Amino acid sequence: MRGPLARLARSSRLSRFARPRRRLPRRTVRLRLTLLYGALFLLCGAGALAVTYVLVRHSVAPEGDVTLLRAPGDRGLPGGPALPFDVGAEQVVARAEAALAEQRRDVLRQLVVQSGTALAMLVVLVLALSWWVAGRVLRRLSTITATAREISATNLHRRLALAGPDDELKELGDTFDELLGRLEASFEAQRRFVANASHELRTPLARQRAIGQVALDDPDATVASLRAAHERVLAAGEQQERLIEAMLTLVRGHAGIDVRHPFDLGEVVTGVVEARRTPDVALRTAIGPCPVSGHRALAERLVVNLVDNAIRHNAPGGWVEVRCGSGALTVANTGPVVPADEVGRIFQPFQRLGRARTGHGLGLGLSIVRAIATAHGARVTAAPREGGGLVVEVVFG
Template sequence: MRFTPTVRWRLTAVYSGLFLLSGAGLLLITYLLVAGGFPVVKLRAGPADVIEVCTLSGETTATGTDFDACAAQAQRLIAAQQDETLRLLLFRSGAALAIMTVVSVGLGWFFAGRALRPLRVITAAARHISASDLHQRLAMTGRRDELRELGDTFDGLLARLDDAFTAQRQFVANASHELRTPLARQRTVLEVALADPDATVAGLRTVCGRVLAAGEQQERLIEALLTLARSERGLDRRDPVDLRAVTASVVSSHKEIRTYLSPAPILGDARLAERMVANLVDNAVRHNIPDGTVEVTTESEAGTTTLTVTNTGPVIPPGEVDRLLQPFTRLTGERTARDGLGLGLPIVAAIVTAHGGDLDVRPGRSGGLVVTVRLPASHGVRSQVARRQRYSSGL
């Protein structure tokens, strides 16, 4: 089996290698200093702090042939002593370095294990945590260092995953209920018609009309779910889109809407952009008060394209606004309303996110909602629109 070094082994090797290199460097420097720093030996008489050799009895210095023989012997002895001193220094220092290197391996292994202990805790938790127990947390304690920060980040990730899985399960449950309701209605209507022995052609036509209406509701719901899924997946490509033209096309069927449309170029998906505007406009019109107003504004400034839809609907508490972005949720206490699917604003939020924009939903001063969509502007679209307008005016 091939040995794969772990992080602990690698850290131990790094610690020990650095210790060995620094110890070898220190040994080399010490050896050179000792080799070049032996005391000066003077063979003739000199100051008291200089060693004197080759002196005869009576402390008289040797001369002539006696001095030469003594000097040669003294030089040999001194050289031999220096060599032995350096050898012993090298041997003993090397032995001490080898012993301390082995000790450093043990110490490196021990302290690397202590340093990596939080990682083992995170690894063990990641292995045992599944989709059914994402509520668990590491809750690491101790000093706030990089590993503690990693543990806190992991806890944050688990919290986001827990929220996402909870929202997904709730979404699936709500979608299943919304799909089952028209199916149950269709089945009930058909069973009643089949159980009636005196059913007439007109009655059967009425039944077929009700079944078709329920089928249309299913179709609209499925289309909305597909749009929501497509928006949350993101954009595969981005094309130039003139949001002003898209908005003008959507509001053309609503004569009561006030529009203030300026050039609004973006890069994105034209169909999703149209669905975003249509959902906002339909939501503003559907939830408006009698004789109320709806205003739609587009503009582009400082690299940001803005779409604002305002209506004069009922008063909405500020704390309840976030619920409007949840699928199949209404503020009336019911999960969905009869005239809508409860997916309008969630689809808008997903489309805005897919385009890299920002969605701001806040209650109006006297009621209703002020919905602002901010998307990155595309100057290329503006130039194309300007050229098209110049060409049209030239004709």
């Protein structure tokens, strides 16, 4: 019996010591501001009380060796009290001076006590007022916190729209609203990209399925017809590969560049242009040294997309002009007329303008260009040419 009882007693002692400690109240900004204001007021009040005490003590204390009362026959103060000759004058003077000294000490003691009491009451009042003022000041911060907790990916359209004076809290609220705007635009672009990508991938898959189904349902299929169907399926698969590779490049461009290396953009442009000379479109070049910093492979893909886009969307017997130098790359071409208000659309994924620009490519060329340029800290601008065509300029920082 002793063993179980001992274990029970030991477990009770351990459980008593293992009880969780009571958590202290959370030190909020409002509480810290209140304590800070109270501490500052207490220090200032204590300093003022000390200065007042020194001044009062100096004002009521006798200066130098001045004696307030003198014995009869001494040259005392004008109008001083006259003492009778039959009383011990020295004793009376000593008692009077002792009484005055005790009165001075009592005045100073009352000054300290009453001033300390008043200071303590004022500290309590200041703490209450500081708590109220801090709450008023931080009310907008509480609004920001509550709204941030409620906002999710489904209601990014909400905004704080803080009112009040143009102070740091309003600046914080405006910055948060700007962040919500960028997040909303990013989420919306992601949704559009996913919807467009699923549509673009569904088309070659449906084509492959239709080609295979027709070939299997043909009772008179021959080796030649099956080979032709297989070649068409391979072509659709190649289109899917190019689309997936383009989307991966677009995502990689949006991800940014971790490590930058210097390279000559002019050499990259020269290699791309020489590999794409064709008798159908005249290529004009003005390429010089162009040192930049970034990811050479991604920059080469940027140049390839710009040149291919200019060659693909061109007019019969047209031309493409490529200029590179001083940190800037410009590609201009002839081709169909591009409305000025529609230029921004061609940088969006899977966006094509009109029939003249439909059916060629994947609709990701200029989107990849902008993503890679943004990753390099470069600026991309596009402007339509008079008579048709487009001028795209990429300026590296």
